[in-house]
Amino acid sequence: MLTYGARLQSLVVPDRDGRAGDVLLALPDLAAYESDETYTGATVGRFANRIAHGRFVLDGHEHRVPVNDRGHALHGGPGGFHQRVWSAEPVGGGVRLSLASPGGEMGFPAGLVATTTITVAGEEVAIEHGATADAPTVVSLTQHPYFALGGPVADQRLQVAASRYLPVDDGSIPLGDLAPVEGTGFDVRAETEVDGSTYDHCWVLDDPGAGPAARLSDPASGRVVELSTDRPGLQVYTGDALPAPRTGLALEAQAFPDTPNHPEWPTYGDSVLRPGETWSAVTRWRFTTDA
Template sequence: MLPSSTRKPVQEPVVSVSITSLPAWEHYRVGLLPRYQLDNGQIRMEVLALGGIVRKLELKRDDGSWQNLVLGCDSAGDYLSQKACLGSIVGRWANRIANSSCKVDGQTLELDANLYPHHLHGGLAGFHHRVFQLCPIEDGLQLKLTSADGEAGFPGNLDVVVNYRLDGSNWKVEMAAEVDKPCPVNLTQHSYFNFGHALTDYQLECHAPYIVLTDNEGIPVTLERSDKSPLNLSGNARIGDLFEQPLEEIRQVGGLDHCYLWTNDDRQLKPRVTVTAPTTGLKMTLHSDQPGMQIYTGNHLGGTPAYEGRCYKHHQGIALEPGLWPDAPNQPGDTKGILRPGERYQHTSVYQFERI
């Protein structure tokens, strides 16, 4: 068997995907919100037009029952009130832009300072609060959105297309975007995963050569070689053991909230990070063609609305956010994340689930 660092998504026989329209939700702020359920017999997921949110992602157990693997809540109002971007598409810019400002071709952009003084996850007009158009496709669902020139301070009209596809025990996410003015673009899927027990028992494996070290507001300060860092995940690190280390990098953000980085990456789809839950016997490998992977252990989830009228606690889920590194438009190097007219932004991720 290939080691997890080189393993490719499992190629399983194609099984038809059942696509069912569920009763729509409605909210006075955003109107009617269609919902769909996708089911291929191995994976079943519920998708909302609001934010392109994956409300539930369920894996079939050997006994035929279903195990939900993601965090979610019960109403449009709950999703609109929470700030964790549960299950949503995040854009135009996932992660932070320092001081809510960057330059594009010599012009300074002033963006929403929704994490004052910084910009986070698309700002007040972020995609997690927008309504996508949903359209069934052969093996899943296509989501479309147009973001108007000037929203959250971003230039240009941006057209976004996202495909959620099911293939055996794999969930594939394809993102594409085009714009009519030069604009920073960095999209990600922001589901939080919980495999049925405490996050501290999970094991993380990631072979990125670098870690982006930040200040206490999440703005990059320097790169550190992973093999020289106590946050190195190449040895299948247990999350609880990382938390117990007396590290400033852990203390200042309340857990993991760090970008693992492949510099000079060729943008080919590769396994980037593996999450293993030994207690429940489940493993997820996230394959991505992006050079960065933000690993966030839900350090500020406390009080976020949950299913059945409950609230989540800190560290109740882990978000894996493939994309560029934080504040890329302001950082050294050539990768600024600026999409230009005539170019096409493309981003693919595959979530591979295995019982172990």
Template structure:
């Protein structure tokens, strides 16, 4: 009897021991949350999953506030992952990229990494053709945000950026809130406060391939941009300060056309300077977030992405610097033109262009920005 009780007790302990181990459930996109758990600078990283009633799934890591996967139905009702990224936190840490990131303090480029505030010249890192790109080499895409899951559809991420972070002034507290709505939209809201005058320009840097197969170039995607003008760049990708019409140029997306229709027309200097499309469009929407700012669709999958924003501009980037040296999720190699980025923003180098919308944030003010990526299927 005692032996029987002893064996029963051991079995119970073993059973309890097994049940107490954390369960590992793959996401719909095939990600293993355990592969995103580590520590970076004494801060814990994880993978967070948002789901809505329609069955859409968005996976986000608090390392860089990055969207890792977006699962939406195609024209056949099959779920497709429509963003580029990696299968594990190790790749995000060790392979430099902006895949899916919440970019800050300043998205895009600042000329020669210099800004002037109240007569003081501040030198920022120069990490891209002599300019400061995406907040410098240790911008917010490489920081760990504090994660606060609100509910099944909402994740709040907070970052405390100290005074002097990449030499930007001011102690800044920034928040990125991801909300997955029941009509298959990712509503991204940004806010920030500072204790010293500074500059802020945040964005999301998701690389979209709406076919669901990034082994295929995204040059067949149809694109519409609600913009009659854009800001040209020089050979170092820096805005010249001009705002010019898109009319009768390859920059005209006011009538939808494929990304690939004009992208190789390097006789047009701007496409040569940008190595393809890597430019800011001046939106006609005037901050009205109810108006479609851009529309992207894949003829292969039938998936449509509509973008809305209160920002004055959007950067179209067509994966020009992807070169086949990086393998992403499921081992797929990312070649040139494998994706399309639609980065909502104030214009590049706004701190040095006095006649452009200001990016200065003062103590007592709150920075607000919003971007909505809404998915549907072509009817």
């Protein structure tokens, strides 16, 4: 772990023959992370994914966040949590990182205290995000790993337990409808080779918290990661804008993108945090191998 951006920098996992290898993309030094625009391994926030035009209304008050992606605010905007130095303390089996963000930072209301706790037990890595606030605000934190299980991303096989997804416009902003995946290139309910597919989309998980939400496997190494989460959405990104495109695939468990502008969505309330409440999110990665 790195305190800069609360980043996962290395995760070593055996392949089917027991040979250890790092399954995450990483950068060589701090300078590379400081200039990184792809959120490699970082905790992102205050609000993961995009907020349309950097604008949202909460309790009748408009708030504006600086834009950094085609006129929209992405992952908290420029200078988000991925570019902050977090404090760290050991916990059983891992580390807890914490960050205090003052009210008004990046245009977000309320002072916020955020935590990221990452622990390892056997084959499983647990990522727990938490937050408290001193006034009403919006929040959605996630971890942004690029999985590189061994072989090329095009050869990876992806499965997501989702019968709906969020169609987006040219700026990757949801159009509003939760559309069925059936009959589209987003139907990966059965294990499907990534091949030439280009994904930067959010799947609407069928039953968050009830079992594996996604499975990514690598035929070359035999490595498999199963992701379970209590989050309603899973953003899958094939890494097309990486410096070396498509060398890693991101699986980001999170609220739906642009949720602060969609109070009609049933998950809207989960992204609003008020004083006296604690916001939390739990994601688990379980690593195994195929024969």
